[in-house]
Amino acid sequence: MDAKKLKQIKELRHILHQHPELSGQEKETAKRIAEFFKPLNPSQTIKNIGGYGIAFVFEGKEGGPTSLFRCELDALPIHENNDIKHKSVHEGIAHLCGHDGHMAIIAGLGLSISNASLHRGRVILLFQPAEETGEGAASVVEDTKFSKIKPDFAFALHNLPGYDKNQVVIKKGSFTAASTGMIIKLKGKNSHAAHPEDGNSPAEAMSKMIVALQKLPDAMKKFSLITVIHAKLGEVAFGTTPGEAVVMATLRSFDNDTQLLLINYAEKLSQQIAKEYGLSITFEYTEDFAATINDPDAWEYANQAAKDLKLKAKHIRIPFRWSEDFGMFSAHTKTLLFGLGSGKSHPQLHENNYDFNDDLIPTGVSMFEGIVKQIHQD
Incomplete structure (x- = not known):
């Protein structure tokens, strides 16, 4: 040139x-x-x-x-x-x-x-x-x-x-790896903070989910990675027990088939935890890269x-x-x-x-x- x-x-x-x-x-x-x-x-x-x-x-x-x-x-x-x-x-x-x-x-x-x-x-x-x-x-x-x-x-x-x-x-x-942004929404029930037994807070389930998701790739045969990038529990209201939570994670793997398997396993694991705590759960996905x-x-x-x-x-x-x-x-x-x-x-x-x-x-x-x-x- x-x-x-x-x-x-x-x-x-x-x-x-x-x-x-x-x-x-x-x-x-x-x-x-x-x-x-x-x-x-x-x-x-x-x-x-x-x-x-x-x-x-x-x-x-x-x-x-x-x-x-x-x-x-x-x-x-x-x-x-x-x-x-x-x-x-x-x-x-x-x-x-x-x-x-x-x-x-x-x-x-x-x-x-x-x-x-x-x-x-x-x-x-x-x-x-x-x-x-x-x-x-x-x-x-x-x-x-x-x-x-x-x-x-x-x-x-x-x-x-x-x-x-x-x-x-x-x-x-x-x-380069496949990656997917996973958004998990948990819904329980609000209550007065003085009477948490009247509600169903997703706090414990959210905490367990954060740990469990990042451990999940250990069980995969091929490379995969789950990185929790954000979590939100309820609102800033000291008189209220939270009724909702959101966990966001990025899922990665080196091939598209493993990526689909990882997403499937992550969903099943999250559903299992939500069921254990009597919570409803929904999933959304964003920034999907093959x-x-x-x-x-x-x-x-x-x-x-x-x-x-x-x-x-x-x-x-x-x-x-x-x-x-x-x-x-x-x-x-x-x-x-x-x-x-x-x-x-x-x-x-x-x-x-x-x-x-x-x-x-x-x-x-x-x-x-x-x-x-x-x-x-x-």
Whole structure:
């Protein structure tokens, strides 16, 4: 990538960082991306896919496979604590996961493709909404517009603090965990605090449930994890015995079948405790992420690209415990998600002093260019 193009992409990244938008609200971000791509003359632009998502289609000279390269539009509801010129202008909202950098990389790939014709097939550059809530990929896949661009392959990357800068972190099979937010509501009976025997407080059941849920994965054959993240008992009313309680937990596992089993076991355990204390119980679910499964064929393209670029690669054996809604695409096509090291001492994702490392942009673009070359240009 020449210096002029790199400067253009970095400037785009800094503008995106200054003007972050939360999941499902990425209207202006999508507009900025559309303006950037206008002079690149894509064959087709698909707006409002899965919300404010936007996709750019580049057609090859001949028929062939369709490859999708995906990045994320949304930012996080976190205060930024950085002394940088491009600091977020929206208090309490910031790109502290690097989605601005991921967008810059895909924009760089757009610059590359627009200047080098594709021999066969087509390339889709997707700027996806609402990744942070786990809703965006599902919304895209369920959108009727997706049938027009359904890919044979889908690729994405995520920057990874704690790894050597520009190191490619890659793995076949499960790469990131499935996760689900579970909300358990218990209902008993209020009474005067002076006469608790007249009511049915869920306090003891809630306490037992918190402990039991987090112990449940010990009995699972495959990796799973339950983390209780919030609990609420009654209201702040010193004259009243509580009649309701809520327990919230995040359930994780490395494959979707184990995740379904874990959810089933967690429900049965909670129902058993509720029954023991004569309480009614209901369940709700939120922020549902499928496991990202890296296909062997897609893996080969990325692995070869890293070799051709003589990049240091780390082939991990154990999947990451965090989740990425790119996993939703794994159920519909051959996917590959890889990591790109941000530096050993780089602030971690979601920390309020995090800022995407611009040094990753040329490497990210080159990796994707290498994949495009193998599928569409060789």
